[in-house]
Amino acid sequence: MSVFRHPGRHRVAVLVRHGLLPIELGIPHRLMGRAKTAEGEPLYEVVTCTADVPAPGAVRTDADFTVNVAYGPEALEEADTVIVPAAHGSDEPHSTGALGRNLADALARIRPTARIASICTGAFVLAAAGLLDGRRATTHWVSADHFRSLFPRVRLEPDVLYVDEGDVLTSAGVASGIDLCLHMVRSDFGSQVANAVARRTVVPPQRSGGQAQFTERPVPQPDIHTTGTARAWALRHLDRPLTLRELAAQEAMSVRTFTRRFREETGLSPQRWLTQQRVERARQLLEDSGLPVDRVAADAGFGSSASLRAHFQAALGVSPSAYRRTFSVRT
Incomplete structure (x- = not known):
């Protein structure tokens, strides 16, 4: 007997594992399950299944409840789309690859x-199955380094919300599953259907930027390195133009020696490091102050709002104004 009961609908199987994040199970059911024709007919049929044999049953979540799953892996044989959410806890793809x-x-x-x-x-499952070898993919930014160590053949893009490689798609952390499902609905049935689903779910049809804007700002650490004095001085003077010669003078080094040691200690050139620090200063000001964007640009050392926008967009994939709307503590 077929697991799917509605011929003609796009069949979606959500493959869950113990340690399931309930919110990630709800995303495809809510979004794809609500996609309808102009006449109100559902376009997808979404079922949940497990890999457990001989029979499915209760699947543990990372919360204080279980999910009773009615279908086993046989559902995968009929699916047009298979979605693999994340799972916390004992998980071989994540721990061993x-x-x-x-x-x-x-x-x-x-x-x-x-x-x-x-x-x-869930991208760890796809990578462990070899489905991402030689392809672009993404996952939660917290797990990016671990993912790279386990799957060096995958072209990881940790700053984006999702990656579409045609028959294989990956999304970043948790809520980016919403972006991915809306993208699939848009690809399958057009923007009008996807926009209607987004409106009903009270989410934007397409989010700007990538997950780089959600990463934690680095916490300053005690610095005992030989270029630490210059870096501390630079952070106190980010609002003014800073030359390599001035930085080197803080350590009483030649420019050549300073540049070499700076790169050894930070992994970056002095100019690249300064740009990163200025972006971080701008992030802080956009979140915590009501300063106009041109003042933020000046205080962060970018000189002009145009320069700030260009560097901010390159680093975080979103404009300063859009970032402020999302993260300002004053709104």
């Missing part, structure tokens, strides 16, 4: 013509 037997067997059931997508660290 390898698939457990049940999960490997379940993924082998997916039809070659099916589309497969991941939410958050």
Whole structure:
């Protein structure tokens, strides 16, 4: 008997594992499950399944409740799209980069013509299955370094909200699953349907920027390195133009020696480091102050609002004004 009961609808199977994040299970059900034709007919049929055999059942979540799943891996054989959310806890793809037997067997059931997508660290499952080798992909920014160490053949893009490689798609942390599902709805049935789903869910149809704007700002650490005095001095004078010669003078070094040691200690050129610090200063001012953008640009050392916008867009993928609307504590 078929798991899917509505011929003609796009069939979506959400493959869940123990340690499931409930919010990530709800995203495809809510978004794709609410996509409808102009006449009000559902366009997708969404079911939840597990890789467990011989029978499905209660799946533990990372909260204080379980989810009772009615379908096993047989649902994957009929699916047009398979979505793999994240799971916390004991998880072989995330800890070792390898698939457990049940999960490997379940993924082998997916039809070659099916589309497969991941939410958050569900990308570890796709990578462990070899589906991302040589391809672009993303995952939660917190897990980016670990992901790279396990899967060096994947072209990780940690700053974006999602990556579409055609038959394989990946999204960044948690809520970016909303962006990914809306993108799939838009690709399948057009912007009008996707926009209607977004309005009902009270989310933007397309978010600007990438997940770089959500990463934590670096916490200053005690600095015992030989260029630490120059960096501390630079942070106190970010609002003014700073030359390499001035920085080197703080350490009584030649420009050549200072540049070499600076790169050894930070992994960056002095100019690249200064730009990063100025972006961080601008982020702080945009979040915590009501200063106009041109004043933020001056105080952060960018000189002009145009320069601030260019560097901010390059670093975070979003304009200063859009960043302030999202993160300002004054709004």
